[in-house]
Amino acid sequence: MELPFVTLDVFTTTRYRGNPLAVVTIPAGSPPLSQDQKQTIAREFNLSETVFVHDVPDPESNKQRVIDIFITDAEIPFAGHPTIGTAVFLRPQGVDTLIAKAGPIALVETASGHVQAEIPHNVRQHAKTLADLPAPGPGQFNVDASIRRLERDAPLFSIVNGMTFALINLPDLDNLAQVSLSGTQIPSEQLLDDGWQTGFLSKYFYVFVNQKTENSKTIFSIRSRMMEASFEDPATGSAACALSCYLTLQQPDLQNQIFRFEIDQGVEMGRESNIAVEVALRDSKIDTVKLSGTATQVMHGHVTV
Known part of the structure:
Protein backbone atom coordinates (compact mmCIF):
# COMPACT_ATOMS: atom_id res chain seq x y z
CA MET A 1 0.00 0.00 0.00
CA ILE A 119 -7.53 25.64 19.78
CA PRO A 120 -9.05 23.19 22.29
CA HIS A 121 -7.78 24.11 25.71
CA ASN A 122 -7.90 22.94 29.29
CA VAL A 123 -5.35 25.18 30.97
CA ARG A 124 -3.72 24.37 34.27
CA GLN A 125 -0.85 25.79 36.31
CA HIS A 126 0.72 22.97 38.30
CA ALA A 127 1.61 23.22 41.96
CA LYS A 128 5.26 22.26 41.55
CA THR A 129 8.15 23.79 39.61
CA LEU A 130 11.45 22.36 38.37
CA ALA A 131 12.91 23.30 41.77
CA ASP A 132 10.90 20.38 43.19
CA LEU A 133 12.82 17.76 41.21
CA PRO A 134 14.20 15.39 43.87
CA ALA A 135 17.23 14.41 41.78
CA PRO A 136 17.87 16.65 38.75
CA GLY A 137 19.64 14.82 35.93
CA PRO A 138 23.08 15.83 34.66
CA GLY A 139 22.82 19.13 32.78
CA GLN A 140 19.18 19.53 33.77
CA PHE A 141 19.74 23.24 34.46
CA ASN A 142 21.76 25.93 32.70
CA VAL A 143 25.34 26.51 33.81
CA ASP A 144 24.63 30.25 34.17
CA ALA A 145 23.42 30.82 37.74
CA SER A 146 20.90 33.54 36.87
CA ILE A 147 19.31 31.47 34.09
CA ARG A 148 19.36 28.39 36.31
CA ARG A 149 17.40 30.24 39.00
CA LEU A 150 14.77 31.34 36.48
CA GLU A 151 14.47 27.77 35.17
CA ARG A 152 13.95 26.35 38.65
CA ASP A 153 11.21 28.85 39.58
CA ALA A 154 9.32 28.92 36.27
CA PRO A 155 5.62 27.92 36.29
CA LEU A 156 4.66 24.57 34.77
CA PHE A 157 1.63 25.27 32.61
CA SER A 158 -0.54 22.97 30.45
CA ILE A 159 -2.56 24.08 27.43
CA VAL A 160 -4.28 20.65 27.46
CA ASN A 161 -3.69 17.52 29.49
CA GLY A 162 -0.56 15.97 27.98
CA MET A 163 1.09 19.18 26.68
CA THR A 164 2.94 21.07 29.43
CA PHE A 165 5.74 23.64 29.42
CA ALA A 166 8.05 25.27 31.92
CA LEU A 167 7.55 28.93 30.95
CA ILE A 168 10.91 30.59 31.59
CA ASN A 169 10.99 34.39 31.33
CA LEU A 170 14.49 35.66 30.54
CA PRO A 171 15.52 39.33 30.87
CA ASP A 172 16.97 39.90 27.39
CA LEU A 173 17.93 38.40 24.03
CA ASP A 174 21.54 37.86 25.14
CA ASN A 175 20.29 35.47 27.81
CA LEU A 176 18.01 33.80 25.27
CA ALA A 177 21.03 33.18 23.04
CA GLN A 178 22.87 31.52 25.94
CA VAL A 179 20.35 28.78 26.72
CA SER A 180 21.38 25.31 25.65
CA LEU A 181 20.03 21.78 25.41
CA SER A 182 20.14 19.84 28.65
CA GLY A 183 20.27 16.38 27.10
CA THR A 184 18.02 15.24 29.95
CA GLN A 185 14.27 14.72 29.81
CA ILE A 186 12.10 16.26 32.52
CA PRO A 187 10.24 13.53 34.46
CA SER A 188 6.63 14.71 34.25
CA GLU A 189 5.46 12.05 36.71
CA GLN A 190 7.52 13.72 39.45
CA LEU A 191 6.26 17.26 38.87
CA LEU A 192 2.76 17.47 37.44
CA ASP A 193 -0.51 17.37 39.35
CA ASP A 194 -2.42 14.12 39.82
CA GLY A 195 -4.19 13.08 36.65
CA TRP A 196 -1.83 15.16 34.50
CA GLN A 197 1.38 13.17 34.84
CA THR A 198 1.75 11.79 31.32
CA GLY A 199 2.56 13.39 28.00
CA PHE A 200 4.98 16.05 26.88
CA LEU A 201 6.92 18.37 29.24
CA SER A 202 9.65 20.71 28.04
CA LYS A 203 11.19 24.14 28.59
CA TYR A 204 9.94 27.23 26.77
CA PHE A 205 12.21 30.25 27.14
CA TYR A 206 10.87 33.68 26.23
CA VAL A 207 11.76 37.38 26.24
CA PHE A 208 9.37 40.34 26.01
CA VAL A 209 10.40 42.52 23.05
CA ASN A 210 7.58 45.07 22.83
CA GLN A 211 4.07 45.89 23.99
CA LYS A 212 1.56 48.17 22.28
CA THR A 213 -2.16 48.84 22.04
CA GLU A 214 -4.06 48.92 18.75
CA ASN A 215 -7.84 49.31 18.48
CA SER A 216 -8.19 48.67 22.23
CA LYS A 217 -6.29 45.37 21.88
CA THR A 218 -3.04 44.80 23.79
CA ILE A 219 -0.35 43.25 21.58
CA PHE A 220 2.79 41.62 22.98
CA SER A 221 5.85 40.91 20.83
CA ILE A 222 7.91 38.00 22.14
CA ARG A 223 11.01 36.02 21.15
CA SER A 224 11.18 32.40 22.26
CA ARG A 225 13.04 29.09 22.13
CA MET A 226 11.74 25.60 22.98
CA MET A 227 14.16 23.01 24.38
CA GLU A 228 13.33 19.37 25.00
CA ALA A 229 16.28 17.25 26.19
CA SER A 230 18.53 17.03 23.09
CA PHE A 231 16.09 18.72 20.68
CA GLU A 232 15.32 22.37 19.88
CA ASP A 233 12.03 23.02 18.11
CA PRO A 234 11.89 25.82 15.49
CA ALA A 235 8.21 26.56 16.19
CA THR A 236 5.95 25.23 18.91
CA GLY A 237 2.35 26.35 18.54
CA SER A 238 1.17 24.49 21.64
CA ALA A 239 3.86 26.19 23.74
CA ALA A 240 2.95 29.56 22.21
CA CYS A 241 -0.69 28.94 23.15
CA ALA A 242 0.28 27.86 26.67
CA LEU A 243 2.45 30.95 27.16
CA SER A 244 -0.23 33.26 25.75
CA CYS A 245 -2.86 31.83 28.10
CA TYR A 246 -0.54 32.05 31.09
CA LEU A 247 0.41 35.68 30.36
CA THR A 248 -3.23 36.61 29.77
CA LEU A 249 -4.16 35.28 33.20
CA GLN A 250 -1.42 37.44 34.75
CA GLN A 251 -2.95 40.68 33.46
CA PRO A 252 -4.43 43.06 36.07
CA ASP A 253 -7.78 43.38 34.30
CA LEU A 254 -9.35 40.01 33.55
CA GLN A 255 -12.67 41.27 32.26
CA ASN A 256 -13.84 40.54 28.72
CA GLN A 257 -10.77 41.42 26.68
CA ILE A 258 -8.68 40.05 23.81
CA PHE A 259 -4.89 39.88 23.98
CA ARG A 260 -2.68 39.21 20.96
CA PHE A 261 0.76 37.62 21.15
CA GLU A 262 3.16 37.78 18.19
CA ILE A 263 5.89 35.25 18.88
CA ASP A 264 9.07 34.76 16.86
CA GLN A 265 10.79 31.43 17.50
CA GLY A 266 13.70 29.54 15.94
CA VAL A 267 15.77 32.63 15.10
CA GLU A 268 18.91 31.35 16.82
CA MET A 269 18.84 28.06 14.89
CA GLY A 270 18.31 29.70 11.49
CA ARG A 271 14.66 28.67 11.08
CA GLU A 272 12.74 31.81 12.03
CA SER A 273 9.06 31.13 12.64
CA ASN A 274 6.26 33.67 13.08
CA ILE A 275 3.42 32.58 15.35
CA ALA A 276 0.34 34.58 16.37
CA VAL A 277 -2.05 33.75 19.21
CA GLU A 278 -5.17 35.61 20.33
CA VAL A 279 -6.65 34.84 23.73
CA ALA A 280 -10.13 36.06 24.65
CA LEU A 281 -11.35 36.33 28.23
CA ARG A 282 -14.90 35.94 29.45
CA ASP A 283 -15.78 36.39 33.13
CA SER A 284 -12.10 36.29 34.14
CA LYS A 285 -11.52 32.93 32.43
CA ILE A 286 -9.97 31.84 29.15
CA ASP A 287 -12.80 31.72 26.60
CA THR A 288 -11.11 31.16 23.23
CA VAL A 289 -7.55 30.55 22.05
CA LYS A 290 -6.87 31.21 18.37
CA LEU A 291 -3.58 30.22 16.75
CA SER A 292 -2.64 31.77 13.39
CA GLY A 293 0.03 31.16 10.81
CA THR A 294 0.85 29.90 7.35
Missing part, protein backbone atom coordinates in the same frame (compact mmCIF):
# COMPACT_ATOMS: atom_id res chain seq x y z
CA GLU A 2 1.26 3.47 -0.92
CA LEU A 3 0.09 6.56 0.95
CA PRO A 4 0.56 10.09 -0.43
CA PHE A 5 2.45 12.57 1.70
CA VAL A 6 3.62 16.16 1.61
CA THR A 7 6.05 18.06 3.78
CA LEU A 8 5.53 21.69 4.65
CA ASP A 9 7.53 24.34 6.47
CA VAL A 10 5.09 25.84 8.96
CA PHE A 11 4.86 29.37 10.40
CA THR A 12 6.80 30.80 7.46
CA THR A 13 6.35 31.80 3.83
CA THR A 14 9.96 30.86 3.05
CA ARG A 15 11.02 27.28 2.33
CA TYR A 16 13.65 25.84 4.67
CA ARG A 17 12.62 28.14 7.50
CA GLY A 18 9.85 27.57 10.02
CA ASN A 19 9.13 24.09 11.36
CA PRO A 20 9.02 21.09 8.99
CA LEU A 21 5.94 18.87 9.08
CA ALA A 22 4.98 15.66 7.29
CA VAL A 23 1.31 15.13 6.40
CA VAL A 24 0.35 11.60 5.33
CA THR A 25 -3.10 11.02 3.82
CA ILE A 26 -4.94 7.76 4.48
CA PRO A 27 -7.40 7.51 1.55
CA ALA A 28 -11.02 6.66 2.25
CA GLY A 29 -11.55 2.91 1.98
CA SER A 30 -7.90 2.05 2.61
CA PRO A 31 -7.06 -0.59 5.22
CA PRO A 32 -6.54 1.18 8.56
CA LEU A 33 -3.01 1.67 9.82
CA SER A 34 -2.12 0.21 13.18
CA GLN A 35 -0.69 2.40 15.91
CA ASP A 36 2.68 0.71 15.40
CA GLN A 37 2.61 1.42 11.66
CA LYS A 38 1.86 5.10 12.21
CA GLN A 39 4.59 5.32 14.85
CA THR A 40 7.10 3.66 12.50
CA ILE A 41 6.28 6.10 9.70
CA ALA A 42 6.65 9.07 12.07
CA ARG A 43 10.01 7.71 13.21
CA GLU A 44 11.09 7.31 9.56
CA PHE A 45 10.29 10.96 8.79
CA ASN A 46 12.15 11.88 12.01
CA LEU A 47 10.51 15.30 12.19
CA SER A 48 9.16 16.87 15.35
CA GLU A 49 5.64 15.81 14.26
CA THR A 50 3.95 13.76 11.56
CA VAL A 51 0.20 14.05 10.92
CA PHE A 52 -2.06 11.34 9.52
CA VAL A 53 -5.18 12.68 7.80
CA HIS A 54 -8.13 10.31 7.44
CA ASP A 55 -9.70 11.17 4.09
CA VAL A 56 -13.46 10.88 3.60
CA PRO A 57 -15.49 9.30 0.78
CA ASP A 58 -17.56 12.47 0.29
CA PRO A 59 -15.07 15.41 0.36
CA GLU A 60 -17.47 17.73 -1.46
CA SER A 61 -19.97 17.62 1.39
CA ASN A 62 -17.87 16.58 4.39
CA LYS A 63 -15.58 19.42 5.48
CA GLN A 64 -14.22 17.74 8.62
CA ARG A 65 -11.11 15.59 8.81
CA VAL A 66 -9.91 13.36 11.64
CA ILE A 67 -6.18 13.71 12.29
CA ASP A 68 -3.63 11.78 14.35
CA ILE A 69 -0.51 13.63 15.51
CA PHE A 70 2.68 11.70 16.24
CA ILE A 71 6.08 12.67 17.52
CA THR A 72 8.91 10.19 16.95
CA ASP A 73 8.06 8.06 19.99
CA ALA A 74 4.39 8.68 20.85
CA GLU A 75 1.01 10.00 19.76
CA ILE A 76 0.05 13.36 21.26
CA PRO A 77 -3.41 14.94 21.65
CA PHE A 78 -2.60 18.32 20.12
CA ALA A 79 0.24 20.37 18.71
CA GLY A 80 0.19 23.78 17.12
CA HIS A 81 2.41 23.59 14.07
CA PRO A 82 0.82 20.31 12.86
CA THR A 83 -2.59 21.97 13.19
CA ILE A 84 -1.61 25.02 11.12
CA GLY A 85 0.37 23.03 8.54
CA THR A 86 -2.42 20.50 8.04
CA ALA A 87 -5.02 23.27 7.87
CA VAL A 88 -3.08 25.09 5.13
CA PHE A 89 -2.64 21.83 3.20
CA LEU A 90 -6.37 21.00 3.38
CA ARG A 91 -7.76 24.49 2.70
CA PRO A 92 -8.08 23.87 -1.09
CA GLN A 93 -10.56 21.10 -0.16
CA GLY A 94 -12.61 23.56 1.89
CA VAL A 95 -11.93 21.75 5.17
CA ASP A 96 -13.19 23.87 8.07
CA THR A 97 -12.69 21.54 11.07
CA LEU A 98 -9.92 19.19 12.20
CA ILE A 99 -10.79 16.51 14.74
CA ALA A 100 -7.75 15.91 16.95
CA LYS A 101 -7.51 13.74 20.05
CA ALA A 102 -7.81 16.94 22.14
CA GLY A 103 -11.07 17.85 20.41
CA PRO A 104 -12.45 19.64 17.32
CA ILE A 105 -10.45 22.55 15.89
CA ALA A 106 -12.42 25.12 13.87
CA LEU A 107 -10.50 26.71 10.98
CA VAL A 108 -10.84 30.10 9.28
CA GLU A 109 -8.79 31.42 6.37
CA THR A 110 -7.75 34.93 7.44
CA ALA A 111 -5.78 35.78 4.29
CA SER A 112 -4.54 33.89 1.26
CA GLY A 113 -2.57 30.94 2.61
CA HIS A 114 -3.00 32.02 6.24
CA VAL A 115 -5.29 30.19 8.65
CA GLN A 116 -6.56 30.71 12.16
CA ALA A 117 -7.39 27.69 14.29
CA GLU A 118 -9.54 27.78 17.41
CA ALA A 295 2.92 27.18 5.69
CA THR A 296 4.66 26.45 2.41
CA GLN A 297 4.96 23.05 0.75
CA VAL A 298 8.46 21.61 0.23
CA MET A 299 8.17 17.95 -0.84
CA HIS A 300 5.61 15.40 -1.97
CA GLY A 301 5.65 11.68 -2.63
CA HIS A 302 4.41 8.33 -1.37
CA VAL A 303 5.08 6.23 1.71
CA THR A 304 5.13 2.48 1.12
CA VAL A 305 3.53 0.52 3.95
Whole structure:
Protein backbone atom coordinates (compact mmCIF):
# COMPACT_ATOMS: atom_id res chain seq x y z
CA MET A 1 0.00 0.00 0.00
CA GLU A 2 1.26 3.47 -0.92
CA LEU A 3 0.09 6.56 0.95
CA PRO A 4 0.56 10.09 -0.43
CA PHE A 5 2.45 12.57 1.70
CA VAL A 6 3.62 16.16 1.61
CA THR A 7 6.05 18.06 3.78
CA LEU A 8 5.53 21.69 4.65
CA ASP A 9 7.53 24.34 6.47
CA VAL A 10 5.09 25.84 8.96
CA PHE A 11 4.86 29.37 10.40
CA THR A 12 6.80 30.80 7.46
CA THR A 13 6.35 31.80 3.83
CA THR A 14 9.96 30.86 3.05
CA ARG A 15 11.02 27.28 2.33
CA TYR A 16 13.65 25.84 4.67
CA ARG A 17 12.62 28.14 7.50
CA GLY A 18 9.85 27.57 10.02
CA ASN A 19 9.13 24.09 11.36
CA PRO A 20 9.02 21.09 8.99
CA LEU A 21 5.94 18.87 9.08
CA ALA A 22 4.98 15.66 7.29
CA VAL A 23 1.31 15.13 6.40
CA VAL A 24 0.35 11.60 5.33
CA THR A 25 -3.10 11.02 3.82
CA ILE A 26 -4.94 7.76 4.48
CA PRO A 27 -7.40 7.51 1.55
CA ALA A 28 -11.02 6.66 2.25
CA GLY A 29 -11.55 2.91 1.98
CA SER A 30 -7.90 2.05 2.61
CA PRO A 31 -7.06 -0.59 5.22
CA PRO A 32 -6.54 1.18 8.56
CA LEU A 33 -3.01 1.67 9.82
CA SER A 34 -2.12 0.21 13.18
CA GLN A 35 -0.69 2.40 15.91
CA ASP A 36 2.68 0.71 15.40
CA GLN A 37 2.61 1.42 11.66
CA LYS A 38 1.86 5.10 12.21
CA GLN A 39 4.59 5.32 14.85
CA THR A 40 7.10 3.66 12.50
CA ILE A 41 6.28 6.10 9.70
CA ALA A 42 6.65 9.07 12.07
CA ARG A 43 10.01 7.71 13.21
CA GLU A 44 11.09 7.31 9.56
CA PHE A 45 10.29 10.96 8.79
CA ASN A 46 12.15 11.88 12.01
CA LEU A 47 10.51 15.30 12.19
CA SER A 48 9.16 16.87 15.35
CA GLU A 49 5.64 15.81 14.26
CA THR A 50 3.95 13.76 11.56
CA VAL A 51 0.20 14.05 10.92
CA PHE A 52 -2.06 11.34 9.52
CA VAL A 53 -5.18 12.68 7.80
CA HIS A 54 -8.13 10.31 7.44
CA ASP A 55 -9.70 11.17 4.09
CA VAL A 56 -13.46 10.88 3.60
CA PRO A 57 -15.49 9.30 0.78
CA ASP A 58 -17.56 12.47 0.29
CA PRO A 59 -15.07 15.41 0.36
CA GLU A 60 -17.47 17.73 -1.46
CA SER A 61 -19.97 17.62 1.39
CA ASN A 62 -17.87 16.58 4.39
CA LYS A 63 -15.58 19.42 5.48
CA GLN A 64 -14.22 17.74 8.62
CA ARG A 65 -11.11 15.59 8.81
CA VAL A 66 -9.91 13.36 11.64
CA ILE A 67 -6.18 13.71 12.29
CA ASP A 68 -3.63 11.78 14.35
CA ILE A 69 -0.51 13.63 15.51
CA PHE A 70 2.68 11.70 16.24
CA ILE A 71 6.08 12.67 17.52
CA THR A 72 8.91 10.19 16.95
CA ASP A 73 8.06 8.06 19.99
CA ALA A 74 4.39 8.68 20.85
CA GLU A 75 1.01 10.00 19.76
CA ILE A 76 0.05 13.36 21.26
CA PRO A 77 -3.41 14.94 21.65
CA PHE A 78 -2.60 18.32 20.12
CA ALA A 79 0.24 20.37 18.71
CA GLY A 80 0.19 23.78 17.12
CA HIS A 81 2.41 23.59 14.07
CA PRO A 82 0.82 20.31 12.86
CA THR A 83 -2.59 21.97 13.19
CA ILE A 84 -1.61 25.02 11.12
CA GLY A 85 0.37 23.03 8.54
CA THR A 86 -2.42 20.50 8.04
CA ALA A 87 -5.02 23.27 7.87
CA VAL A 88 -3.08 25.09 5.13
CA PHE A 89 -2.64 21.83 3.20
CA LEU A 90 -6.37 21.00 3.38
CA ARG A 91 -7.76 24.49 2.70
CA PRO A 92 -8.08 23.87 -1.09
CA GLN A 93 -10.56 21.10 -0.16
CA GLY A 94 -12.61 23.56 1.89
CA VAL A 95 -11.93 21.75 5.17
CA ASP A 96 -13.19 23.87 8.07
CA THR A 97 -12.69 21.54 11.07
CA LEU A 98 -9.92 19.19 12.20
CA ILE A 99 -10.79 16.51 14.74
CA ALA A 100 -7.75 15.91 16.95
CA LYS A 101 -7.51 13.74 20.05
CA ALA A 102 -7.81 16.94 22.14
CA GLY A 103 -11.07 17.85 20.41
CA PRO A 104 -12.45 19.64 17.32
CA ILE A 105 -10.45 22.55 15.89
CA ALA A 106 -12.42 25.12 13.87
CA LEU A 107 -10.50 26.71 10.98
CA VAL A 108 -10.84 30.10 9.28
CA GLU A 109 -8.79 31.42 6.37
CA THR A 110 -7.75 34.93 7.44
CA ALA A 111 -5.78 35.78 4.29
CA SER A 112 -4.54 33.89 1.26
CA GLY A 113 -2.57 30.94 2.61
CA HIS A 114 -3.00 32.02 6.24
CA VAL A 115 -5.29 30.19 8.65
CA GLN A 116 -6.56 30.71 12.16
CA ALA A 117 -7.39 27.69 14.29
CA GLU A 118 -9.54 27.78 17.41
CA ILE A 119 -7.53 25.64 19.78
CA PRO A 120 -9.05 23.19 22.29
CA HIS A 121 -7.78 24.11 25.71
CA ASN A 122 -7.90 22.94 29.29
CA VAL A 123 -5.35 25.18 30.97
CA ARG A 124 -3.72 24.37 34.27
CA GLN A 125 -0.85 25.79 36.31
CA HIS A 126 0.72 22.97 38.30
CA ALA A 127 1.61 23.22 41.96
CA LYS A 128 5.26 22.26 41.55
CA THR A 129 8.15 23.79 39.61
CA LEU A 130 11.45 22.36 38.37
CA ALA A 131 12.91 23.30 41.77
CA ASP A 132 10.90 20.38 43.19
CA LEU A 133 12.82 17.76 41.21
CA PRO A 134 14.20 15.39 43.87
CA ALA A 135 17.23 14.41 41.78
CA PRO A 136 17.87 16.65 38.75
CA GLY A 137 19.64 14.82 35.93
CA PRO A 138 23.08 15.83 34.66
CA GLY A 139 22.82 19.13 32.78
CA GLN A 140 19.18 19.53 33.77
CA PHE A 141 19.74 23.24 34.46
CA ASN A 142 21.76 25.93 32.70
CA VAL A 143 25.34 26.51 33.81
CA ASP A 144 24.63 30.25 34.17
CA ALA A 145 23.42 30.82 37.74
CA SER A 146 20.90 33.54 36.87
CA ILE A 147 19.31 31.47 34.09
CA ARG A 148 19.36 28.39 36.31
CA ARG A 149 17.40 30.24 39.00
CA LEU A 150 14.77 31.34 36.48
CA GLU A 151 14.47 27.77 35.17
CA ARG A 152 13.95 26.35 38.65
CA ASP A 153 11.21 28.85 39.58
CA ALA A 154 9.32 28.92 36.27
CA PRO A 155 5.62 27.92 36.29
CA LEU A 156 4.66 24.57 34.77
CA PHE A 157 1.63 25.27 32.61
CA SER A 158 -0.54 22.97 30.45
CA ILE A 159 -2.56 24.08 27.43
CA VAL A 160 -4.28 20.65 27.46
CA ASN A 161 -3.69 17.52 29.49
CA GLY A 162 -0.56 15.97 27.98
CA MET A 163 1.09 19.18 26.68
CA THR A 164 2.94 21.07 29.43
CA PHE A 165 5.74 23.64 29.42
CA ALA A 166 8.05 25.27 31.92
CA LEU A 167 7.55 28.93 30.95
CA ILE A 168 10.91 30.59 31.59
CA ASN A 169 10.99 34.39 31.33
CA LEU A 170 14.49 35.66 30.54
CA PRO A 171 15.52 39.33 30.87
CA ASP A 172 16.97 39.90 27.39
CA LEU A 173 17.93 38.40 24.03
CA ASP A 174 21.54 37.86 25.14
CA ASN A 175 20.29 35.47 27.81
CA LEU A 176 18.01 33.80 25.27
CA ALA A 177 21.03 33.18 23.04
CA GLN A 178 22.87 31.52 25.94
CA VAL A 179 20.35 28.78 26.72
CA SER A 180 21.38 25.31 25.65
CA LEU A 181 20.03 21.78 25.41
CA SER A 182 20.14 19.84 28.65
CA GLY A 183 20.27 16.38 27.10
CA THR A 184 18.02 15.24 29.95
CA GLN A 185 14.27 14.72 29.81
CA ILE A 186 12.10 16.26 32.52
CA PRO A 187 10.24 13.53 34.46
CA SER A 188 6.63 14.71 34.25
CA GLU A 189 5.46 12.05 36.71
CA GLN A 190 7.52 13.72 39.45
CA LEU A 191 6.26 17.26 38.87
CA LEU A 192 2.76 17.47 37.44
CA ASP A 193 -0.51 17.37 39.35
CA ASP A 194 -2.42 14.12 39.82
CA GLY A 195 -4.19 13.08 36.65
CA TRP A 196 -1.83 15.16 34.50
CA GLN A 197 1.38 13.17 34.84
CA THR A 198 1.75 11.79 31.32
CA GLY A 199 2.56 13.39 28.00
CA PHE A 200 4.98 16.05 26.88
CA LEU A 201 6.92 18.37 29.24
CA SER A 202 9.65 20.71 28.04
CA LYS A 203 11.19 24.14 28.59
CA TYR A 204 9.94 27.23 26.77
CA PHE A 205 12.21 30.25 27.14
CA TYR A 206 10.87 33.68 26.23
CA VAL A 207 11.76 37.38 26.24
CA PHE A 208 9.37 40.34 26.01
CA VAL A 209 10.40 42.52 23.05
CA ASN A 210 7.58 45.07 22.83
CA GLN A 211 4.07 45.89 23.99
CA LYS A 212 1.56 48.17 22.28
CA THR A 213 -2.16 48.84 22.04
CA GLU A 214 -4.06 48.92 18.75
CA ASN A 215 -7.84 49.31 18.48
CA SER A 216 -8.19 48.67 22.23
CA LYS A 217 -6.29 45.37 21.88
CA THR A 218 -3.04 44.80 23.79
CA ILE A 219 -0.35 43.25 21.58
CA PHE A 220 2.79 41.62 22.98
CA SER A 221 5.85 40.91 20.83
CA ILE A 222 7.91 38.00 22.14
CA ARG A 223 11.01 36.02 21.15
CA SER A 224 11.18 32.40 22.26
CA ARG A 225 13.04 29.09 22.13
CA MET A 226 11.74 25.60 22.98
CA MET A 227 14.16 23.01 24.38
CA GLU A 228 13.33 19.37 25.00
CA ALA A 229 16.28 17.25 26.19
CA SER A 230 18.53 17.03 23.09
CA PHE A 231 16.09 18.72 20.68
CA GLU A 232 15.32 22.37 19.88
CA ASP A 233 12.03 23.02 18.11
CA PRO A 234 11.89 25.82 15.49
CA ALA A 235 8.21 26.56 16.19
CA THR A 236 5.95 25.23 18.91
CA GLY A 237 2.35 26.35 18.54
CA SER A 238 1.17 24.49 21.64
CA ALA A 239 3.86 26.19 23.74
CA ALA A 240 2.95 29.56 22.21
CA CYS A 241 -0.69 28.94 23.15
CA ALA A 242 0.28 27.86 26.67
CA LEU A 243 2.45 30.95 27.16
CA SER A 244 -0.23 33.26 25.75
CA CYS A 245 -2.86 31.83 28.10
CA TYR A 246 -0.54 32.05 31.09
CA LEU A 247 0.41 35.68 30.36
CA THR A 248 -3.23 36.61 29.77
CA LEU A 249 -4.16 35.28 33.20
CA GLN A 250 -1.42 37.44 34.75
CA GLN A 251 -2.95 40.68 33.46
CA PRO A 252 -4.43 43.06 36.07
CA ASP A 253 -7.78 43.38 34.30
CA LEU A 254 -9.35 40.01 33.55
CA GLN A 255 -12.67 41.27 32.26
CA ASN A 256 -13.84 40.54 28.72
CA GLN A 257 -10.77 41.42 26.68
CA ILE A 258 -8.68 40.05 23.81
CA PHE A 259 -4.89 39.88 23.98
CA ARG A 260 -2.68 39.21 20.96
CA PHE A 261 0.76 37.62 21.15
CA GLU A 262 3.16 37.78 18.19
CA ILE A 263 5.89 35.25 18.88
CA ASP A 264 9.07 34.76 16.86
CA GLN A 265 10.79 31.43 17.50
CA GLY A 266 13.70 29.54 15.94
CA VAL A 267 15.77 32.63 15.10
CA GLU A 268 18.91 31.35 16.82
CA MET A 269 18.84 28.06 14.89
CA GLY A 270 18.31 29.70 11.49
CA ARG A 271 14.66 28.67 11.08
CA GLU A 272 12.74 31.81 12.03
CA SER A 273 9.06 31.13 12.64
CA ASN A 274 6.26 33.67 13.08
CA ILE A 275 3.42 32.58 15.35
CA ALA A 276 0.34 34.58 16.37
CA VAL A 277 -2.05 33.75 19.21
CA GLU A 278 -5.17 35.61 20.33
CA VAL A 279 -6.65 34.84 23.73
CA ALA A 280 -10.13 36.06 24.65
CA LEU A 281 -11.35 36.33 28.23
CA ARG A 282 -14.90 35.94 29.45
CA ASP A 283 -15.78 36.39 33.13
CA SER A 284 -12.10 36.29 34.14
CA LYS A 285 -11.52 32.93 32.43
CA ILE A 286 -9.97 31.84 29.15
CA ASP A 287 -12.80 31.72 26.60
CA THR A 288 -11.11 31.16 23.23
CA VAL A 289 -7.55 30.55 22.05
CA LYS A 290 -6.87 31.21 18.37
CA LEU A 291 -3.58 30.22 16.75
CA SER A 292 -2.64 31.77 13.39
CA GLY A 293 0.03 31.16 10.81
CA THR A 294 0.85 29.90 7.35
CA ALA A 295 2.92 27.18 5.69
CA THR A 296 4.66 26.45 2.41
CA GLN A 297 4.96 23.05 0.75
CA VAL A 298 8.46 21.61 0.23
CA MET A 299 8.17 17.95 -0.84
CA HIS A 300 5.61 15.40 -1.97
CA GLY A 301 5.65 11.68 -2.63
CA HIS A 302 4.41 8.33 -1.37
CA VAL A 303 5.08 6.23 1.71
CA THR A 304 5.13 2.48 1.12
CA VAL A 305 3.53 0.52 3.95
